[in-house]
Amino acid sequence: MAYLDHAATTPMLPAALDAYVAAARALGNPSSLHAAGRGARRLVEESRERIAAALGARPSEVIFTSGGTEADNLAVKGIFWARRDADSRLRRVVASAVEHHAVLDGVEWLGRHEGAEVTLQPVDELGRVDPEAFAELVRAHAGEIAVVSVQWANNEVGTVQPVAELVAIAAGAGIPFHTDAVQAVGQVAVDFGASGAAALTLTGHKVGGPVGVGALLLGRDVSCTPLLHGGGQERDVRSGTLDTPGVVAFATAVEAAVTSREEHVGRITALRDELVARVRAAIPDAILNGDPDQRLPGNAHFSFPGCEGDALLLLLDAQGIYCSTGSACSAGVAQPSHVLLAMGADDRRARSSLRFSLGHDSTKADVDALLAALPGAVERACRAGAWKTPR
Amino acid sequence: MRVLAAMSGGVDSAVAAARARDAGHDVTGVHLALARNPQTFRTGARGCCTLEDSRDARRAADVIGIPFYVWDMAEEFHDSVVDDFVNEYAAGRTPNPCLRCNEKIKFAAVLDRAVALGFDAVVTGHHARLGADGLLRRSVDLPKDQSYVLAVLTRSQLDRAVFPLGDSTKEQVRAEAAERGLAVADKPDSHDICFISDGDTRGFLESRLGSAPGDIVDGRTGEKLGTHNGAYGFTVGQRKGLDLRVPASDGRPRYVLSITPVNNTVTVGPREDLEVDVVTADRPIWHASSGVADCEVQLRAHGEVVGASVTVTGDALVATLKAPARGVAAGQAIVAYQPDPGGDIVLGSATITAGSRSLPAASHV
Numbered sequence A: 001m002a003y004l005d006h007a008a009t010t011p012m013l014p015a016a017l018d019a020y021v022a023a024a025r026a027l028g029n030p031s032s033l034h035a036a037g038r039g040a041r042r043l044v045e046e047s048r049e050r051i052a053a054a055l056g057a058r059p060s061e062v063i064f065t066s067g068g069t070e071a072d073n074l075a076v077k078g079i080f081w082a083r084r085d086a087d088s089r090l091r092r093v094v095a096s097a098v099e100h101h102a103v104l105d106g107v108e109w110l111g112r113h114e115g116a117e118v119t120l121q122p123v124d125e126l127g128r129v130d131p132e133a134f135a136e137l138v139r140a141h142a143g144e145i146a147v148v149s150v151q152w153a154n155n156e157v158g159t160v161q162p163v164a165e166l167v168a169i170a171a172g173a174g175i176p177f178h179t180d181a182v183q184a185v186g187q188v189a190v191d192f193g194a195s196g197a198a199a200l201t202l203t204g205h206k207v208g209g210p211v212g213v214g215a216l217l218l219g220r221d222v223s224c225t226p227l228l229h230g231g232g233q234e235r236d237v238r239s240g241t242l243d244t245p246g247v248v249a250f251a252t253a254v255e256a257a258v259t260s261r262e263e264h265v266g267r268i269t270a271l272r273d274e275l276v277a278r279v280r281a282a283i284p285d286a287i288l289n290g291d292p293d294q295r296l297p298g299n300a301h302f303s304f305p306g307c308e309g310d311a312l313l314l315l316l317d318a319q320g321i322y323c324s325t326g327s328a329c330s331a332g333v334a335q336p337s338h339v340l341l342a343m344g345a346d347d348r349r350a351r352s353s354l355r356f357s358l359g360h361d362s363t364k365a366d367v368d369a370l371l372a373a374l375p376g377a378v379e380r381a382c383r384a385g386a387w388k389t390p391r
Numbered sequence B: 001m002r003v004l005a006a007m008s009g010g011v012d013s014a015v016a017a018a019r020a021r022d023a024g025h026d027v028t029g030v031h032l033a034l035a036r037n038p039q040t041f042r043t044g045a046r047g048c049c050t051l052e053d054s055r056d057a058r059r060a061a062d063v064i065g066i067p068f069y070v071w072d073m074a075e076e077f078h079d080s081v082v083d084d085f086v087n088e089y090a091a092g093r094t095p096n097p098c099l100r101c102n103e104k105i106k107f108a109a110v111l112d113r114a115v116a117l118g119f120d121a122v123v124t125g126h127h128a129r130l131g132a133d134g135l136l137r138r139s140v141d142l143p144k145d146q147s148y149v150l151a152v153l154t155r156s157q158l159d160r161a162v163f164p165l166g167d168s169t170k171e172q173v174r175a176e177a178a179e180r181g182l183a184v185a186d187k188p189d190s191h192d193i194c195f196i197s198d199g200d201t202r203g204f205l206e207s208r209l210g211s212a213p214g215d216i217v218d219g220r221t222g223e224k225l226g227t228h229n230g231a232y233g234f235t236v237g238q239r240k241g242l243d244l245r246v247p248a249s250d251g252r253p254r255y256v257l258s259i260t261p262v263n264n265t266v267t268v269g270p271r272e273d274l275e276v277d278v279v280t281a282d283r284p285i286w287h288a289s290s291g292v293a294d295c296e297v298q299l300r301a302h303g304e305v306v307g308a309s310v311t312v313t314g315d316a317l318v319a320t321l322k323a324p325a326r327g328v329a330a331g332q333a334i335v336a337y338q339p340d341p342g343g344d345i346v347l348g349s350a351t352i353t354a355g356s357r358s359l360p361a362a363s364h365v
C-alpha cells in the first residue's frame, strides 16, 4: 500500500496518540470547578499555550473548534456579522476563487441569505491571487468590505499565497483578514502575530493530530459573532464542552509539526521533487499544476491529458495506491475542481487531474510503488477516455 | 473475472454484487448518476437516481466489502434515454426507457468504459437467467421477469453480462439481503420511470414538447369527436383521459387506435378495432440460427404472450399471431421466446413499427 493522500488526512503521530489516550482516561469537564475539572482545564490551557507559542499567537487568541470547517465558518460569518452589525455599509465579503468549500460555501451562503455582496477574487494560472489586483479591489471598495478570506496555501494544487502582502493591503484599509492555514501549518512557516491576519484556521488531522478538533486563531481585538450559542466556553465566541483529549493531542501534533518543520520540509521536498521528476519522465505529457516554486513541499498535482482522473483513481486504488482527484462531490457526483477552473483549465483538463500528497511517514518506497503502477494506469485510463464518444 | 457491479441502491443489485463476490469474482461496485442537474438528487424523488439511492448503494458495497465509485452518466443518459423517450413520443411511438437504458447505457457506455478499464463483465440485478449455454431466459420469478427489457442486447453484449439473480424469486432475494445484513432488504421497489419523479408522464412530455392541440377522430367514420393538447400524450390501447365531446353511437368505450404526428391526430375506435394479428418490426436482434421460428411473442413489458410464427429477414421482423392481440404500440419491443421448462428462451427482439389485420375484422363495414 502507498498512501499518497496526506492532504486529505495524515496519520496521527505516535506522541499525539499517546497523549490522546492518556487524557481520555482522565475524568473531568474543563468547565467544572472541582479537582477533576481543574485537571481537565489544566490540560486544555496548557494545550492552548503550546499552540499559541508554536504559531506566534497569544493563548487568549486560540479558540478551539471542531475542526477546520467550523473555524472557517466562524471566521467568515462571525466577522461579517459583527462588522455589518457595527456598520451597515460593511456588507461585502471578499474571498479568493480557490478557497476550500468550508470558506467558499459559507461566503456564498452569506450572499444568498444575509444580503452580502460577494467578490471572488480571481487567481492566475498558477493559482495565485495578484496583490496588485487585490489592492485595486480594496481601493475601490474599502468602505464596504466586511471581511477578506484568502487561504495560506491551497489544498488541491499546493500553491502558497503571498499572504504577507495581501494582509498588509487589507490592514492598510482597516479590513480584517482571515486566512485558512489548514494545509500550511507544519509545511511552511506560519506566525500568526507576525502575519498581521485577524484570524487563522488550522485543524488537527492535517498535522498528525486527531480528526474533529481544530482552532481559529482570532486576534484579541477582532469582534466575531458566535455560530454556536451555549455555555460560551471559548471566549464567548464558541460554545460547547471542550474535547480535552482531542485538544491535548492536537496541541502535541501542532507543536511537533512546527518544531520538526525544517527537517520535515527538507526531506519531503526532496521526495516530492523526485516524484514529480519521475512522473514527468514516465508520462511526458503530464502537466504539473500549481506554482512550481511557491508550493507546499508535500504536494504534487498533475493533469494527465486524455485521461479521466476518476478512472485513474479507480485503477490506482485497485493496486493499493491511494490518491485523490481533489474534486469535491456535489450530490455524490464528482464535479470538475473549482480550483483548476479558476486557474483557467477547461473542464476536460480539470477532470484529468490527480493529487499526490506526501506526509511525515512517506518514503521512497511509496514513490516507487506509484511509479510502478502509474504508467500502465495512465495508458489504460486514456484508452477508456474514449468511452464518451457517441456510438 | 474482474467484474463491475452496477448498483442502483436497490435490493436486487446489492444482492447481485454480493453473489458475484461469493462466486469468486473480483467485484467493483459502481453507482450510475443519471440526473443531469445534481440538485434534483436532493429533492429525494423516488426512482433510481437520488442521493439517497447513491448512499444506499455505497453502504451496501461497504457491507459486501467491495470498492465503490459513482460514475456520472448523466449526459449519456440524457442523450440516449431521455431525449429518445421524448422524440419517440413526439413521433407517435411508445418507447420503453428501461430497455433503452440497458441497450445504450448499462451494456454500452458503462460496459465500454468497464472493458477499457480492464473489467471482463458487467453484473446487474436484473431478474433473468443467463447461464453457461449463453442463452437468455426468463427468471424463475415470472411476475418479476425482466428478460423483455434485456432482449435488445446483442450477442457480444450478453457475452459480457452477468445476471446472478435469475434463479431466485424476489422474495428469496429480499430474504438473502436481510441475512447478509444489507439495509436495503426491505427497501420498496421503484416502479416509475426514474427521470419522471412525480410519475406524471404526460406533464413531463408537455413541459418538453409544449402543448399542440389537435383532433381526436373516429377511426371508422373519420368524424371529429374531440380535441387533445398533444398527440404525444397518448398510447395505443389507451382508454382513459380521452375526454370525448361526442358520445359513441353504440355507447361503448373508445380506445386509441393510432397516433399520426404529421397531422397531429389521435384516432379512436371500439375495442375490437385494436386487434391485430400481424406485427412488423425493425432493427431485429436475432439469436436463433434460423430466421423462421414457431414461438411465442410478447408485445409489451409485463404483457401476455401469444403464439406466433416469426420471420426475420435482414432489417425486418414479421410476426403472424395465432390469436389477435390488442394494444400493440409502435416503439415497443416485440420479444420472441421459445417455451422451455428451464425458463423460456429469448430468441430475439425487434422494435415494433406497425400492427395490422391480415383479414378485415368481421365488424368492419
Ligand SMILES: Cc1ncc(COP(=O)(O)O)c(C=O)c1O
Binding pocket: A007, A008, A066, A067, A068, A069, A070, A072, A100, A102, A151, A153, A154, A155, A180, A182, A183, A203, A204, A205, A212, A214
Ligand atoms: C484548506 C482546507 N480548509 C479546510 C478544511 C476542512 O477541515 P476539517 O476537515 O478539519 O473540517 C480542509 C480539509 O479538508 C482543508 O484542506
